[in-house]
Amino acid sequence: MTPNPLRNPQFATTLAHGLALLNCFKVSDAILSNKDFAERTGLSKATVSRLTYTLAMLGFLRYDNNVRKYRLGSAAVSVGYPFLQGLRIRELARPLMRELADVARGSVSLGIRDRTQMVYVETARGHESPAFRPDTGASLPILASAMGRAWLGRAEPAQRAAVIEQVQTRDPAQWDAYHAGLEGALRTFAECDVALGEGDIEREIHAVAVPMREPINSETFVFNCGVPRLQLTDRTLVDVIAPRLVAMVDTLERQIASQNVAADETRTSPSPLPEQATMDSFPDDDDRQFAFTLARGLEILRCFRPGEAALGNKDFVARTGLSKATVSRLAYTLTELGYLRHDEVARNYRLGGGVLSMGYPLLAGMRIRQIARPFMRELALQVRGSVSLGMRDQSNMVYIECCPGDKRILARPDVGAVRPILRMAMGRAWLAAVTPQEREVALNRLRIGVPDQWQQYGAQVQQALHDFHETGVCFSYGDMQKNAYGVAAPLCAQVDAETLVFNCAVPAQSSQGRRLIDDIAPQLVTMVSNVEIAAGLR
Structure with a gap:
């Protein structure tokens, strides 16, 4: 017991x-x-x-x-960022997941176990079904989901028994609702090395899941492909999508073996970027x-x-x-x-x-992310940069949606990443967009809470306010990282009482300064305007 x-x-x-x-x-x-x-x-x-x-x-x-x-x-989102950043498997798997999601016209996700649940750590969408938009941080019952059944199927008998006991004692509602199908799911996995879910969680979504053969740092990772039921014939999930998912996992495992991901992920020295997010006194x-x-x-x-x-x-x-x-x-x-x-x-x-x-309800509940995503992706491709959406987190800005672009930007953004508010265009645009009273409170907090940052970058606030008044955007010329320039623009109205800001970063080159002002800034302003119209903000 x-x-x-x-x-x-x-x-x-x-x-x-x-x-x-x-x-x-x-x-x-x-x-x-x-x-x-x-x-x-x-x-x-x-x-x-x-x-x-x-x-x-x-x-x-x-x-x-x-x-x-x-x-x-926003701290509920940023607290999980170091966890995501430490999973290099996400970076390797992302292009393979995106390719399969497009082919299957579904969603391909990567997950791990969290007690009696499975939690998504990466997702690629090949559709925009309003009924099923999985996102990082989403958790699903381990007994009800194809991903969870695959995890149980791969686990050693003693480990499986311990988790099942945990479900029985700590999540009896899940046990009562789903334990009847467990024996059949484990039998299917033993025969086929895949687990299935046919509308158990979302009635209109069927899914297949495949675990990796070997754990990474004692963690078993599982891949899942969910597809709207109406797109499937009787055997499509088993005969077409399941083999493709198995092949994708095989490809990834070969890449991992050649690059020694496990050894890389056990490093304990922090990356130099970004600065550590600090909790106020x-x-x-x-x-x-x-x-x-x-x-x-x-x-x-x-x-x-x-x-x-x-x-x-x-x-x-x-x-x-x-x-x-x-x-x-x-x-x-x-x-x-x-x-x-x-x-x-x-x-x-x-x-x-x-x-x-912890942060999933905040992210999943922000409809603006779903609305903005296609506009952000289009701009990222046009300017060969990275487009992000962020909100304030005390003395920092935290990313809540990202469309990575040019690989030459070393510190590519990710959901949950935090950056010092004074050093980045996004933070300066936030300061420019809020009311004078709110700005003064935030600036006083920065003076006291991060004096070194204030001493180095505080003088640039007035220039940022001037830029915003003249152009509707704020800039950063290598202040956050030397190899990247940034331009940022806020939404015209608050969303859920929060001021949100879009940021576009491009590789720093001698010619990019003028391009940022003459070309990229107007494109970002146009993109933000299109998002505002689509979201009904104007």
Whole structure:
């Protein structure tokens, strides 16, 4: 019988309660009140009030004054970025996934297990079916999804039994709904090395899934291809799409074997770009409304930097200033909840799939991303650059949608990436677009919170405001990274009470400065205008 972590004195209950509030959000429930949190978690109103106050101060929640409720904050997205950045398999698999998605006219996704769920870490869409738009961070029940059944089919018997027991004890609703089909699914996998899902989660979507033969850093990765049912004949999924998916996985495994991806992903030294996203200083110790245990647990998660696959308790202690005993307790709790994974052999921790699921409701609920995606892709191809959409995350901007372009831009953007607000065109455009009062509050926070950044780049704010007044855009000439120039323009109106900004980055060359002003900036303005019309903002 699996022991109940709640009864372990090492378990940090306040941290668990705070994370439970973040898990209350669903794609269909983008705004929640303290009353909603209390009803969904069973916590008292006083406890909920204290936790929401803390989460809002840390950027994981955002209070919407118009409706007097909370939305997920941008920190819920950015906390998962180092996890994604450390998965080099995504970069290798992306072109193969895109090719198959186009051929199948469906969606090809890559996922890993997160306790009793499977969570998507990469998705390529070959359709825009309104009923099924999988996205990074989406989680599916392990028993109901083709991806989950494939994972169970590949697992060793003891590991499979442990996960099934976990479903029975910790997710009884999933067990009751789907366990009847488990034996047949495992039998199909044993015979064909694939798992099927025929409308179990989305009635109009059928899927086939194939796991990789060998784990990478103790993680079993599974590929899934979902196709609208109306596009399929009786045997298309099994006879056509399944063999193509198997062939795609075989190709990827050969590439991985030749490039030694596992060794590459175990590196622990951070990449030089971008700067580490920092959490603003905690309030004074006498602030009784602030839940310090919750804040310190989230600070552990934010210790990871892009390029760092694993950290030990010693690293957490050095980066947070917390005691060894406190770090040990917080890491234990985060591991039990799926936000960290403990490597027993290396005796260190990796980020778990839970950090991706945390921000998924925010991303999936932003219809503007789906509307903007084709316009962004078209511009990226035209200018041979990268086009991104972002929102503010305290002293940074966080990317919520990206269309990568030219490979010469070394730090290619990805969803969840954070960049210092003063150093990039996107951040400067955000400052120019908000009200003078909001801008002054943000600038004061930057002066105090990131004094080094302010001293180096603060003087450029006035130039950015002037550029925005004259042209409707802001620029960055190698301030974020030397090999890239950027131009950014905001949407004309807020979306869900949030100011969103589009950014276009191109490789830095001697001739690109004039091109950025004369050619790319007008194209970006036109693209933003087209998105605004399509979204009904003007």
